Amino acid sequence: MGGEKMEEQQIREIFRRVLHGGLKEFKVRNSKVKALEPVPTHKKGAIAGFFSKASMAQDRGVVFTSLEGLEEKAARLSHWTPNVYNYLTYVEPQKKHLKGHQENNLSQLNTFVVDLDFKDAETAKKMQEKVFQVLTIADIFLPTLVLATDKGYHVYYVLDEPVYLKRHANQQLPALNAAKKIANNIKQYLQQKLFAVDVGCNNFGIFRIPHKDNVIFYEPWFTVNFAEIMTWSKEFTQREQKKTKTRIILRSNRVKGYLKQIKQPWFKSLLQVTDIRPGEGLGRHNTIFTLALACYSSEMAEQRCFDLLDEFNSRLKQPIENKDVVKSVHDAFSGRYSGASRAYIRELTSHWLSEDPKNKISPQNWYKHKKKRKDRIYSHQHEWEEDLLDLLNNQITADGFVCLSMRKIKEKMGISLASLDRVLKSLRENKKIFYRPGQGRKAAQIATVTTILKYLQKQKTMMTTQYHAYLKKWLDLIPKYKKDNLVHHSSVSLIDDTS
Template sequence: MAIFTSTNLLQNVYNTILHEGLTTYKTKYSKATLPDRVEAEKADKRHKKGAIFVVRSKSDFTSTGVKGYIVTSKETLLEDAAGLSHFTPNVYRQFGYSDDKRTKIHGFEEKNLLQINTFVVDIDTKQHSVQEILLTCMDESIGAPTLIVESERGYQVYFVLSEPLFISNKQNFRGLTVAKRISDNLKKSLQSVSSDLFCNDFGFFRIPKKDNIVWQQLDQTYHMAHLIDWSCRQDDDLERPLFVVSSKFTTISVTQSEWFSKLIHAVDIKGEKGQLGRNNAMFTLALVCFSEGWEKERTFDFLDEYNSNLNYPLSLTEVETLLNSAYSGKYKGASKAYIEALLAAYVRGGSAIPVKFNYKGGWYKFKKERKDRERSHYEEWEQDIIAYISAQKSSFEMFLWRSQKEICEAIGIPQSTLNVVLKQSKRLLKTTKGKGRNAKTGWTTISLFLQYVLKKAVELSQRKGIYRIGLQEVVDEWIGEIEPIAGYDLLTLYLEKLDVVTPLTTKKTLIRDTG
């Protein structure tokens, strides 16, 4: 992996992630010069400020609360980073301590978010390499991430917003609902590299440090409008609305339904990382009881009996904590997705949820005709071209050889539109050999190019014994063939960041091949 040595790395990383959510310097005992503090204070007044939460160790996440402290300035975060394990990269508007000793923190609730800065996908395994994760992001998700942070057991993939999404309670936290759907789709898009579908969308994540950042491209950020467009397309074919299970939409009591009965008789529930378990099942049942209008005491008696029947019961304190959370009024009802996951994992043959949902006011619309979808027009053509190349290209060839006319006819794209897509695309690559009638055009993508390079390098290294030499030979052979269109500079950056070749050798190769 590439090693980052710049002393300004963390400062740039935190500035990119946090935007203007925290003050620049501490209000007391700052080490900055007076002129710098005065200038920063003027700039800080232009934006709302909040706080983030940090912890020193994973063991600080306890069943009775989270041990940690509150950070309100980037200066403090930068000074303390070396001794921290996790932080909330998204900023909260209210915050405080739960005890007199100021050791336990509270306020990191989704509806208390001031601004969402980034989406983070947790990959709780190291069976996939950083290269595989990156290629999957480009192939199956929205694109290259801003950061990949390594942990003891896996990786966390950061997709940072170019501008923060500010959360308010208007329209029943509509912005938060949209953000949670985007987060869900990002996690689903990375399932092939074992993304954790049930990881908290906007909670605590590994704090980036010099020794755990294994990929960083800080200028690779995402506009919220782009993320919404992408997320809508993920759901186009599913027509998936946003809803919760609520008894007022059913013809019978939810507690009398088949799935509820089967779930409470599933006594072997335990759970592990990346899989729903006892806490999720207990919380789901409590939410159902709450939505049914049960008194809190009645629900506690029910959960206590259910817990005692489990092969791996929770402590009474944990049951009370889950009950209090379910009855806090922060939740509308039980998540249908969670219920289905629990049934699939712990009920033989699963069970249907015979509930009709009366959903109104969703932010998804039925798919329009492409000619009417101006904002996503070129991006969808780009995706069609990529799909065509991927389906047609042989794994033994670097390029798919087709004339522009053949590409246009196969996909149904006008020539003028193809030219615009090529100028804008950061994922397509092409080459042209020959002149006039004898000219032929080769097509590929950044992802396919990187896959080819890595595959060929392995083959060469097996014959010659040195992987690095194999890599360089493949890059030397092909890099000069690619025309310098939009994705060209991005490709060379990927080669450097993936540690395929060093920046120096890449530049030498480009200078030699392009003149």
């Protein structure tokens, strides 16, 4: 496909891959082809589409219950909800404003989506190669679809099978809660490598819709197994908790009662910041929303909160629109949240405040730091594994494989050959690296999922059989699917818009 734009048929294939049969095939009314297909007996859901970012902000959109209806209007849409709801409807008879697109109304989870937001389109373009270096989660899970946005990218990690949400007798949705934890961990993991990850983005909300001119990467065989990524998520949580175990905030025995969030130093310090810039981690909207949540949890009156944050916004060098402040405060006081999240507070304070500890969390809480790695004599094996993966992922390759001798790796990492051998063995057993033995004096070659992804993303002329044989040999992804499906897809489903 080279640098050409995707065809309409390929966009329709993307819709089907993402939506996983969550919609009816044909419209109930005024369908042009409904008579050719029997009416499905199992329940189907609905998604929402929006014609612009402005209309999305006002909940002005269209309800779709069929792929036929979606495809008719898809070229005019800018955003959609790729995860399926039980139902969606309109607020008024004129059918302009939508309602029902809340998390507790989701019926089917199809994909995790990560929003990468840079300062501007030029910066996003310059960072594209870096983006593709970090999109592989833990060198295991690959993105299915990457879309270009105005100032960044929307990255889709599509599930191989949809997750159906069933409400238990206690009215809880355990699968949704698990998925939210996974989504947050994905964003946290990627943010450690790329500052542009919007960790405040709604996990299962509204995202860019695929168009012929905004798809820069698509590989239908790269899908994520929910059970496998949930296992990874649990392990990631455990690792992060170990890292911060001694930093877990303990309530001081000398202080009784709870110090309201608006009384804590981080809140007072954030209110004094004026240079919060868009396109850098948690920006102005997330800052105001977090401050509003702190006001809500501290039982401040909603009007008083708005007045406070309106003043805060007016002091910003680049303030947001007044309507966005109103919406943030209204959402914070909606009753859906209990208060400002500790993770968001840490992210905001670490990015926008100085490193002075008094600017962090309340001084009544005390914590002890464990030794930094540079101060320790020994490193943990998982740290060596991460070092090696980072080393390999940052190398230039001809075909996805890195040519480095064990001696060079040992020198670069400062590790003994015995330790390096254990690290390599562990990574190979977990299929995080792929190994080509050397011949004669030629050094062995090593690849990771990330280096292979970078290689494939740059390919323009690889034939179908060669391409999928490569994936099958090194990533072992193809056997999950029927071989006759291979002819259904184009020769190269990787798009690069630089041509």
